[in-house]
Amino acid sequence: MRNKFADTVYEMALEDERICVLVADISPAGSMTQFRNEFPARFINCGVAEQSMIGIAAGLALRGMRPFCYTIATFALYRPFEMVRIDLCYQNLAVTVVGMGAGVIYSSLGGTHHSMEDIAVASAIPNMTVLAPCDPAEMRQATRWCGTVSSGPVYMRLGKAGEPDLTANTPQPFQVGKVRYLTQGRDIAILSYGILTGMAMEICERLTAQGWSVSILSCHTLKPLDGAGIRQVLGSHKQVAVIEEHVPHGGLGSRVKEIAWDMKASCRLDCFSLKDEFIHFYGTHSELLAVHGLSVSAICDNLTN
Amino acid sequence: MTFSHVDSVLRCRNYRRRILEVSQQVPALHIAGTFSTLEMMDSAYFGMMRHGSDGVQSDTFILSKGHAAIGQYIILEHMGVLSRADLDLYCKPGGRLGGHPDYGIPGINASTGSLAHGMGLAVGMAQADRIMGMDRNIFLLMSDGELQEGSVWESMMMASNLGVRSIVGFLDHNGFQSFGRTKENHPSFYPIKEKVEAFGWECASVDGHDSSAIIEAVENRSAERPFLLIGNTVKGRGVSFMENEPIWHFRSPNLAEFSQAMSELMG
Numbered sequence: 001m002r003n004k005f006a007d008t009v010y011e012m013a014l015e016d017e018r019i020c021v022l023v024a025d026i027s028p029a030g031s032m033t034q035f036r037n038e039f040p041a042r043f044i045n046c047g048v049a050e051q052s053m054i055g056i057a058a059g060l061a062l063r064g065m066r067p068f069c070y071t072i073a074t075f076a077l078y079r080p081f082e083m084v085r086i087d088l089c090y091q092n093l094a095v096t097v098v099g100m101g102a103g104v105i106y107s108s109l110g111g112t113h114h115s116m117e118d119i120a121v122a123s124a125i126p127n128m129t130v131l132a133p134c135d136p137a138e139m140r141q142a143t144r145w146c147g148t149v150s151s152g153p154v155y156m157r158l159g160k161a162g163e164p165d166l167t168a169n170t171p172q173p174f175q176v177g178k179v180r181y182l183t184q185g186r187d188i189a190i191l192s193y194g195i196l197t198g199m200a201m202e203i204c205e206r207l208t209a210q211g212w213s214v215s216i217l218s219c220h221t222l223k224p225l226d227g228a229g230i231r232q233v234l235g236s237h238k239q240v241a242v243i244e245e246h247v248p249h250g251g252l253g254s255r256v257k258e259i260a261w262d263m264k265a266s267c268r269l270d271c272f273s274l275k276d277e278f279i280h281f282y283g284t285h286s287e288l289l290a291v292h293g294l295s296v297s298a299i300c301d302n303l304t305n
Numbered sequence: 306m307t308f309s310h311v312d313s314v315l316r317c318r319n320y321r322r323r324i325l326e327v328s329q330q331v332p333a334l335h336i337a338g339t340f341s342t343l344e345m346m347d348s349a350y351f352g353m354m355r356h357g358s359d360g361v362q363s364d365t366f367i368l369s370k371g372h373a374a375i376g377q378y379i380i381l382e383h384m385g386v387l388s389r390a391d392l393d394l395y396c397k398p399g400g401r402l403g404g405h406p407d408y409g410i411p412g413i414n415a416s417t418g419s420l421a422h423g424m425g426l427a428v429g430m431a432q433a434d435r436i437m438g439m440d441r442n443i444f445l446l447m448s449d450g451e452l453q454e455g456s457v458w459e460s461m462m463m464a465s466n467l468g469v470r471s472i473v474g475f476l477d478h479n480g481f482q483s484f485g486r487t488k489e490n491h492p493s494f495y496p497i498k499e500k501v502e503a504f505g506w507e508c509a510s511v512d513g514h515d516s517s518a519i520i521e522a523v524e525n526r527s528a529e530r531p532f533l534l535i536g537n538t539v540k541g542r543g544v545s546f547m548e549n550e551p552i553w554h555f556r557s558p559n560l561a562e563f564s565q566a567m568s569e570l571m572g
Contacts, residue, residue, distance in 0.1 A: 017436070020436070041432070041435060041436045042436060044432065044463075044467070046459075046463055047459075047462070047463070047466075049459035049460075049462070049463065051425070051455070051456040051459055052425050052428075052456060052459035052460040052462075052463050054425070055422060055424070055425015055426055055428070055429065055456065055460055056425050056426075056428050056429035056432065056460065056463060057429060058425065058426055058429060059425060059426040059427060059428055059429020059430040059431070059432070059433065060429040060430070060432060060433045061429070062408075062414065062415060062426060062429070062430055062433075063429070063430050063433030063434065063437065063439075064433070064437075065433050065436070067429075082419060083422065083425065083456070086416060086418075086419055086422060087416075087422055087425065087426065090408075090416050091408045091415070091416050
């Protein structure tokens with residue numbers, strides 16, 4: 001994803017001289033070297049100084065530039081939180097904060113590098129749009145939207161690198177603010193976002209092999225959430241599940257429950273998330289997720305019982 | 306640009322009187338910390354900021370010390386950018402002026418109030434101007450207390466790294482913060498000038514209530530680096546019982562105090 005991000009920003013920079021990139025000593029690879037060489041004034045390495053990165057981005061945006069701020073998610077959002085809230089959101093500036101390696105992808109680096117509550121934190125701020133594309137193709141479209149259409153601040157949650165393509169055969173287009181069916185079924189609908197959508201697709205394959213008809217939806221826009229789209233999902237499936245790499249509160253699961261309550265939904269609704277606990281377990285990303293109950297087998301067992 | 310020192314003295318006295326008038330409309334306002342800034346703000350607006358052919362200021366003023374907003378509003382009222390009606394509704398329902406500046410209000414270029422946000426904004430604006438080939442200076446007024454925030458120094462370092470030259474900072478060095486004298490409560494805050502210079506800035510220090518000295522110091526800068534002028538000021542300047550008295554940080558005078566303050570500012 002991060003390479004696709006770099007490629008996309010470089011493409012946009014060729015088209016629009018307002019596009020600029022700020023990093024805090026962590027840079028995406030891919031075309032970012034090219035970007036840096038061709039547009040040195042538009043590539044600003046702020047050093048290990050995230051508050052400054054967000055403040056400078058806001059200053060650039062106040063002059064009409066369209067900045068992207070990029071670093072590891074926890075440092076992009078939490079460290080400079082007040083700059084994000086005031087400089088970007090209160091002033092409603094078109095700055096995109098890219099949180100790379102979000103969730104618990106940096107598994108063995110420990111809790112300092114995990115962003116398990118970023119969706120809740122970012123969504124709580126007025127004016128903020130929150131995006132979490134599920135694969136490199138959605139990432140490209142989301143990034144283009146941020147650079148060309150968005151008129152306010154965006155927090156974009158990214159994976160790292162090597163994510164599979166999940167949407168190549170998806171008939172529905174990517175549209176910010178709309179949920180997107182990746183597969184369309186009748187029995188069980190699974191809502192997810194970001195790279196955990198890959199796990200949802202694996203669950204879909206396994207359940208399909210067992211005779212279930214499964215819908216998978218990419219909820220790439222966490223804010224503004226597509227209420228109508230989610231009501232449609234809740235109203236047209238017997239069973240709905242939310243899978244997210246996020247603490248239970250303030251993420252997609254709690255929002256879907258609110259919508260389900262408001263519409264008096266009658267379907268079964270299960271939410272699978274990280275626990276409300278810091279993680280002191282070390283291992284691979286999938287091993288960490290499994291410790292909190294996020295694995296294909298655990299979720300399949302739960303959904304079919 | 307012609308700048309009259311005498312006119313500036315008269316304007317600043319009138320700003321203080323006008324702020325006292327407004328103080329009678331609200332339960333409290335940041336009066337003392339505004340009185341320490343007025344000569345620096347007036348010097349920037351009337352002595353240094355350039356105007357485009359359309360009469361609109363081409364340079365930018367950012368009040369990082371957002372709690373001195375009432376001073377900026379009064380100057381903008383004087384300039385005709387804000388109206389008397391705006392000030393009549395200061396901090397009131399239906400009004401558009403609050404205790405801190407909001408981006409989007411005429412003459413207000415950034416939302417401030419939480420300290421230490423202005424420097425990052427100024428550096429970003431300056432870099433954008435370089436990218437776009439715009440010749441604009443950015444005048445940034447900071448409180449001395451906000452220099453205790455790390456984010457100021459992060460962005461000062463970046464200003465030097467980027468080679469930004471168009472920032473002219475003013476430090477309202479009144480030496481007081483909520484707990485009292487900074488020199489007593491936070492002694493390692495000093496020295497200021499050496500710290501600023503160590504971050505690659507040019508720095509000078511003047512009487513922050515002397516408009517001519519302020520303008521001369523800014524005009525004499527090399528303009529090869531970002532510049533910070535330390536204005537040595539008196540919190541509550543102009544009203545004897547407010548000067549250097551922490552209680553006047555956020556307070557409106559009662560009627561007797563108001564009358565005395567107005568009479569001291571008769572000139």
